[in-house]
Amino acid sequence: xxxxxxxxxxxxxxxxxxxxxxxxxxxxxxxxxxxxxxxxxxxxxxxxxxxxxxxxxxxxxxxxxxxxxxxxxxxxxxxxxxxxxxxxxxxxxxxxxxxxxxxxxxxxxxxxxxxxxxxxxxxxxxxxxxxxxxxxxxxxxxxxxxxxxxxxxxxxxxxxxxxxxxxxxxxxxxxxxxxxxxxxxxxxxxxxxxxxxxxxxxxxxxxxxxxxxxxxxxxxxxxxxxxxxxxxxxxxxxxxxxxxxxxxx
Amino acid sequence: xxxxxxxxxxxxxxxxxxxxxxxxxxxxxxxxxxxxxxxxxxxxxxxxxxxxxxxxxxxxxxxxxxxxxxxxxxxxxxxxxxxxxxxxxxxxxxxxxxxxxxxxxxxxxxxxxxxxxxxxxxxxxxxxxxxxxxxxxxxxxxxxxxxxxxxxxxxxxxxxxxxxxxxxxxxxxxxxxxxxxxxxxxxxxxxxxxxxxxxxxxxxxxxxxxxxxxxxxxxxxxxxxxxxxxxxxxxxxxxxxxxxxxxxxxxxxxxxxxxxxxxxxxxxxxxxxxxxxxxxxxxxxxxxx
Numbered sequence: 001x002x003x004x005x006x007x008x009x010x011x012x013x014x015x016x017x018x019x020x021x022x023x024x025x026x027x028x029x030x031x032x033x034x035x036x037x038x039x040x041x042x043x044x045x046x047x048x049x050x051x052x053x054x055x056x057x058x059x060x061x062x063x064x065x066x067x068x069x070x071x072x073x074x075x076x077x078x079x080x081x082x083x084x085x086x087x088x089x090x091x092x093x094x095x096x097x098x099x100x101x102x103x104x105x106x107x108x109x110x111x112x113x114x115x116x117x118x119x120x121x122x123x124x125x126x127x128x129x130x131x132x133x134x135x136x137x138x139x140x141x142x143x144x145x146x147x148x149x150x151x152x153x154x155x156x157x158x159x160x161x162x163x164x165x166x167x168x169x170x171x172x173x174x175x176x177x178x179x180x181x182x183x184x185x186x187x188x189x190x191x192x193x194x195x196x197x198x199x200x201x202x203x204x205x206x207x208x209x210x211x212x213x214x215x216x217x218x219x220x221x222x223x224x225x226x227x228x229x230x231x232x233x234x235x236x237x238x239x240x241x242x243x244x245x246x247x248x249x
Numbered sequence: 250x251x252x253x254x255x256x257x258x259x260x261x262x263x264x265x266x267x268x269x270x271x272x273x274x275x276x277x278x279x280x281x282x283x284x285x286x287x288x289x290x291x292x293x294x295x296x297x298x299x300x301x302x303x304x305x306x307x308x309x310x311x312x313x314x315x316x317x318x319x320x321x322x323x324x325x326x327x328x329x330x331x332x333x334x335x336x337x338x339x340x341x342x343x344x345x346x347x348x349x350x351x352x353x354x355x356x357x358x359x360x361x362x363x364x365x366x367x368x369x370x371x372x373x374x375x376x377x378x379x380x381x382x383x384x385x386x387x388x389x390x391x392x393x394x395x396x397x398x399x400x401x402x403x404x405x406x407x408x409x410x411x412x413x414x415x416x417x418x419x420x421x422x423x424x425x426x427x428x429x430x431x432x433x434x435x436x437x438x439x440x441x442x443x444x445x446x447x448x449x450x451x452x453x454x455x456x457x458x459x460x461x462x463x464x465x466x467x468x469x470x471x472x473x474x475x476x477x478x479x480x481x482x483x484x485x486x487x488x489x490x491x492x493x494x495x496x497x498x499x500x501x502x503x504x505x506x507x508x509x510x511x512x513x514x515x516x517x518x519x520x521x522x523x524x525x526x527x528x529x530x531x532x533x534x535x536x537x538x
Contacts, residue, residue, distance in 0.1 A: 055439055057435060057438065057439060081441050081443065084438065084439055084440065084441040085441040088439075088440075089439045091432070091435075091436065093432060095432045095433060095435065095436035096436075097433065097436070097437075097451055097455075098455065099454045099455050099458065108440070108442075108450060109440035109441055109442060112442055112446050112450065113440065113441040113442055113446075157440065158439075158440070161440060161441060
């Protein structure tokens with residue numbers, strides 16, 4: 001490992017095909033605790049599929065994903081519920097529950113999965129809303145929120161489960177450019193607080209600012225990886241150079 | 250200018266009064282034309298109908314005022330039995346339909362029997378005409394002379410309606426469950442909620458809201474089908490109309506029964522329309538976000 005610290009997530013030789021079309025082709029990746037890993041790469045390169053495999057939302061075809069040295073996410077008899085309690089994920093399209101208020105969106109899983117009382121869950125949810133400046137929206141329904149607010153609520157909903165690892169799947173891609181910053185600010189704050197984050201993103205500027213490690217995913221494998229200054233300033237492989245050139249044009 | 254426009258950029262909404270007046274005038278004219286045309290149409294139909302050679306016979310057979318006033322009170326009180334059947338059946342249908350729809354979503358291997366039973370139930374009762382189910386249960390079960398089982402025609406007629414409509418309503422609920430986007434399930438599961446919890450807290454509440462209009466439709470249909478129980482003998486409104494009509498050889502009682510059904514279903518259809526429009530509007534709003 002080039003980057004020091006404890007390895008929280010170890011992905012080795014992961015394969016995943018959809019209808020005979022391989023999306024992940026033996027992908028390897030290590031994620032160090034309390035660091036931010038940015039996954040960059042073209043659409044369809046396998047970033048989202050990888051994140052969904054890590055959250056056990058889709059089963060892998062081959063390979064291992066091990067969390068915290070002991071939890072085998074890819075084992076046939078894995079405790080899926082425990083994995084999902086430990087690993088949070090936020091999607092590009094928010095996926096808030098439209099029939100629940102902001103507060104209930106955040107408090108549902110802590111109550112039903114962690115067994116918190118309604119008061120406990122409400123208190124923690126309100127603390128999160130305070131921390132990210134959305135207290136005034138606690139009683140609103142998702143259709144009354146802007147995209148940026150909705151995505152921040154989605155992040156809080158995942159945070160309420162106090163995950164050890166947080167996955168962000170292109171969380172700013174569906175947003176109006178003016179709203180991107182308010183969501184990225186949340187990610188900055190989470191990095192400060194020491195949360196381990198893996199994020200698929202097209203925001204190169206942001207990736208170079210917050211990431212400790214950047215992985216360029218291409219054709220289902222990590223094509224090149226490195227610290228952001230190395231990977232962005234002096235990419236070693238031709239395909240990485242071409243991708244970055246296209247992103248910066 | 251006879252009016253003063255506010256300065257550009259003003260907070261107060263502003264419309265040109267001349268424009269507003271012209272639009273109002275046009276709206277009044279349109280309303281008058283519509284009403285006038287409708288009245289003329291009704292008048293023409295009425296004149297043509299009443300001047301047809303056969304009209305007096307038709308009027309006497311179907312719209313006999315004296316027959317109507319003498320039979321209508323009996324019809325109304327007989328209709329209370331339809332209302333009773335309907336009010337008993339409706340909640341039972343909802344419970345049965347929801348249970349069956351949920352049963353079909355259980356995918357754990359241990360629940361295979363439940364899934365199979367639900368599937369067979371829906372296939373059978375959606376395929377068999379309601380009136381056949383009523384005959385089967387209403388005449389068949391009492392013929393078995395089982396101990397401790399009610400033999401009443403109303404009981405078995407209602408049971409048949411519940412079984413028949415339960416299958417339809419189960420399919421309506423199933424369509425509702427399918428109408429909730431898979432990303433909702435994914436989001437819920439990703440938070441660690443179990444399949445059951447996901448159904449209970451995320452999918453079903455949205456599904457029920459989505460299928461409210463078709464559910465109301467099925468209940469309008471059920472209101473009418475309470476008349477099918479007449480084949481078993483109990484004197485509900487259709488049976489009563491039949492009795493009245495056969496004693497006088499006049500069909501006005503049937504028309505009276507029809508009027509009673511219409512009086513009940515029209516408010517229900519309007520309610521269903523209103524719910525439909527409202528849920529369309531909500532969905533459009535959600536689509537914007």
